[in-house]
Amino acid sequence: MGRPDNIYQRIDGTQWRHVWVVGDIHGCFSILMAKLRQYRFDPWLDLLVSVGDVIDRGPDSLRCLKLLRKRWIVAVRGNHEQMALDALATGDKFMWLMNGGSWYAQAEQPAAKFALEECWQLPWILELHCQNGIHVIAHADYPDDDYQWLKKIDLQRVLWDRSRLMNNGCGIRGADHFWFGHTPLRHRLDRENLHYIDTGAVFGGELTLVQLQ
Secondary structure: OOOOOOOEEEEEHHHOOOEEEEOOOOOOHHHHHHHHHHOOOOOOOOEEEEOOOOOOOOOOHHHHHHHOOOOOEEEOOOHHHHHHHHHHHHOOOHHHHHOOOOHHHHOOOOHHHHHHHHHHHOOOEEEEEEOOEEEEEOOOOOOOOEOOOOOOOOHHHHHHOOHHHHOOOOOOEOOOEEEEOOOOOOOOEEEOOEEEOOOOHHHOOOOOEEEOO
16 A cells, blocks of 8 residues: 555645535546636635545546646545556556556656656545534545544555445544545435545536535
8 A cells, every 4th residue: 555654634724715625536637627717716825625536537637646736736545546556666557557547658758657656645534624623535435433633544445445335324523524535426425424525527427526615
């Protein structure tokens, strides 16, 4: 799973005017830009938080990846970023290619490799302090019923686990809201303090943005 020295990250959201969270982007650069314009997102005043899976399957993975260098966007790592990192680290690209990583072979090198390697810095869990409470963002799940800063958890499940969603699992204690992507849904799903916002933009669905502040 790489270097787990940056599992948690904490951000003071009150430094920004508005804070938005966005579902799985999957290379859909133009859709994201259209949404940001629609919501009058201001890159000087506002912050966008990604639930991961910025890359793969869609038309503009590298352009989306390069957005992570901007001051106005932060992201947690998704299973697709992890598949890419593992592929580069081991040389075995089969699983990644089978899951939408074929863009990499056509991308400008070494820019693509450099941009991907920057994903080693992405945290698994983001704790965001907004004016209306504490929001925790992770890609697929927070695999515990009690959230705690720096708690040791199963990182594989953070990136891949769907059991809480599929089994109608209950909310998580320790923060006000939890935001996840990973599983494409027809509509955003809210259950207690859990929010699932991957609405399958890359499969012809909507790209969901939610204003947290």
